[in-house]
Amino acid sequence: MKITMTLLAASALALSAGASLADGHERIEIDGVELILAAPAPDYVEHLDKVMSGWLFRSAETQALELDDFDNPAFVFIDKGIDLFNEVDGSEGKSCASCHEDVAEFAGLRASMPRVVDGKVQTMEDIVNDMRVNYMGAEPWKWSGGEMTSVVGLISLQSRGMPVDVKIDGDAAPFWERGKELYYTRVGQLDMACANCHEDNFGKMIRADRLSQGQINGFPTYRLKNAKLNSIHGRFKGCMKNIRAKPFKEGSEEFRALELYLASRGAGLSVESPSVRN
Template sequence: MQRQSHMRLAATVFSLALAGGAMADPVEDTLVIETDEGQIELVTTTAAPAHLQDVMDTIWSGWHFREDETRDLQRDDFDNPGMVFADRGLDSWNAAQGKNGESCAGCHQGPESMKGLRAVLPRVDEKTGKLMILENYVNACVTERMGLEAWGTTGDKMKDMLALISMQSRGEVVNVAIDGPAAPFWEQGKEIYYTRYGQLEMACANCHEDQQGKMIRADHLSQGQINGFPTYRLKDAGMVSAQQRFVGCVRDTRAETFKAGSDEFKALELYVASRGNGLSIEGVSVRH
């Protein structure tokens, strides 16, 4: 009886949130970014990857679901507020901050050495067999090579570095592996994506698959793609990582959430990233 009551509550709340909300298809637009080195045209919509074609034909970056003013902020690096955080990441990259003066640049040279990395993460580490997100790699360097305490998963220094490293793959196509050693993690992430959580008994798929394109209050529901993360979120006036967003989404269902960087959310990140295979990494995006 209690479960039925919760399900009725979830259905009522969700239907009220969507009541009167007209369909609002993703905006037909092209994202060309002005940079110091010229223009970059990004792939923001393409055919759905094979494993999604039973539920949708086309995938869209969240950029297409934002207002004109928000989309325009991402068209020029000088207007994009997230670039400040990538610049801070560059300062951190070059800083001698290890116990013995180690720096990221000391091992890796320029940040351009990270080109392509963001597009294939999460991935299974060949040596350890563990599923790794970008934060894991950063913290491995911080602790094992610099002799420092881990930066954590969602701290400012970590997000600055995520912004910098992600920028190096801007324009690269998302291509995360879901077979081989990644398969069990991908299956775990898929299960989490379709599992209902919290008092509202809602799953990721309820918003980002079943109701994509609809308005929930003043928000236009996207497909929940993460090719743009980390993103400058206007609502938060700061950078938000995919792991942070997962925490926020689960909390919105009135549930006890997994921790950022947990095995569960790493598996979820792999699955959600795979739903965007074929879209461009946006580096530092701007969202509502």
């Protein structure tokens, strides 16, 4: 595997991270694929001029980890995902690969997720478990378990570099509105909404960490703090605990709606999975 590392405009700017970033698109290249990590904000994101990937807010050392697929610790789990993809499980004697010969056929899927199917927000985790239960006759995996994040990571990787583009009109509109409402609703003992940190104060320090915009284009993401791949809903729970709120459940209606809304806030950014964060 030939891995090239080209840091274009982003590197120098990234060091100074935060609101001071110059306008325009920031780009990086991983394994020959160009990723757009900052883009003009979509119209419906009223309070931001541009949307920025969490990569831009990280230290140079953490950023470098993501630029090389060997250095990126998430690929340990992607390798496990490949094994799981080919592993026969359940009463039907099938693996994922029995029907989906090449995982590359999922290119583009992650960029369009979550989506609304039959009046419900469908996530990557839903698709994997639906296949496991209904086609393989296997036990569903836990939402943020190691198997699930590895396989979701592997499938998401196929879309790396593609622009996030989720559908928010039609069927999806009420869920999107619900997600937006949640994003701006203050909760918990600290009485904070997502927006208080990730919209009003991104780029500033929160204790020893720099606040990002809370984009989800890089999930599942490898976090240095827990040395594993983290799911989107798992991260939401962590955020809610930090503001001393009672977290919603993984897979709950609330988190699904929030995932849809957050994905739409990252429209124009590239899918970056599996990203590396602290």
